[in-house]
Amino acid sequence: MSEVGNLDLSQPIDLNDPGASAFLGDLQGNILKSHGRRKTTNLFVTFTGEVADTKALLASLAADGTITSAAEQKKQRDRKENGQPGPKGEAPGEETATFLFLSAQGYSYIGETAPEDEPFQKGMGRADADLGDPAQSAWDEPFNAPSEAPIHALLILANENSSSLDKAASDMQERIVSAGIRVVGKIDGRGLKNGNGHDVEHFGYVDGISQPLLTCSDVQEASDNATAANAKADSLGAPKSVKPFDPSFSPEATVLVPDPLSPKGGFGSFFVFRQLEQNVDGFKKAEAELGKLLPKGQEERAGAMIVGRFEDGTPVARYGEEIGPIGPKGTPDNHFSYDIDPDGEKCPFQAHIRKTNPRGDVERQFGAGPEAERRVLFPRRGVTYGSRETHDDDVLNEDASHPSGGVGLLFMAYNKDIARQFEFMQRDWANSPTFVTGNPGIDPIIGQSGQSWPENHGGGAKVVHDFHGFVRMKGGEYFFAPSLSGLQAL
């Protein structure tokens, strides 16, 4: 356990604790808790100027408050909740959050020591991690040319209001170009929601429900939701887990990395960015084909077995075929583990959320302690990209078009240790046909290396539907989000 002052970093952090304020003022936002905006501009940049000018510009972004600390993010949220304007007169809820990330190539350009982590130092394209990614030369711009146009840094700007966001992004571009920092790629995140107001991804499923939680307020909220979920389950006769998923995680073990640039012991975090294109048309057709194998009226359960949740977020392990989707208005149920479905009869072992968070399966199958699987989990901070024909700009309707490309997920995640967390989850869980037991096949959403769907959802190997390639990796990079004191020391 390490402490900063009297702050215990091995427990979720109380954002209101005065003893945490120095720590929170030095840590970038979005690490402990999501910035919460649905619209983002992601600027991938190459350094071309003098090293001294580059460093001075990066330092100034930290010094003048442009980069949003965890403390400032909390203040913005409070102002939004109280309907108060921002300090620059921004309408309530329309303050821009800004985050800065450096790649290993970025550290090397400015001649500074990069934090230690093997995948980070090699870069996503060169990491011989065996993730099943296409070769880097086949990726999209700006990710495919590490020698001509290396990505040295990433700037993420976020705002609920697109015109405020566009203004902030063009101000930022003007400011950085003066130091020879060139934008080589600009990708807009454009969050979607469903009719219940929940965030959804392009296949139409509620996303962002289950996360390792790193702040006291998030843990408290999850505990309230758990109580409500159990009451609902009781009223519907759904089973209760003896050992439900515990969403409370240690920030120190999950995301926090000592920042080598910081003169005062500040922290940063590794950041995984992957552009994952989704073939909605192909996926929806395959999902419908699979649905035809199920009893009439239960077609929706096909998708639920692919993802592990119905489209509305209802976990299929708990509500299965007897109850089906429960149409949550509040937060979808996350208070369960697979002790209610140990043999994968309701939620197959290959379902996306079971592959990526086995909730006790590793302990049941291998006799390992709970940490053996919890140490792999990490907070996801992704947002969807690309546009669809929808009635409203942000709401994904039933009759929205089904594009075969051009839309997808900007997968983003903070890690303490990329090899132990993101790479392990992708390679050893999602891509492994034999994880967690028998031969369930690979993750039908993100498994790379030949996706298929065994007819017998438990252990059989007969392929009836090919789920290959509905999610395509278009490129990405590993970054580090330095502390504010570290940036200011440049």
Ligand code: HEM
């Ligand atoms: C959960 C979709 C990529 C890891 C989910 C959920 C959906 C989803 C619908 C359920 C919401 C929730 O439980 O929070 C997708 C899509 C992807 C994608 C469409 C690609 C286009 C990834 C990748 C990873 C990943 C690349 C990691 C390698 C997870 C994890 C969960 C999750 C850890 C939570 C599982 C749990 O705690 O039960 N995803 N995902 N996802 N996904 Fe993905």
Ligand code: MN
């Ligand atoms: Mn459907």
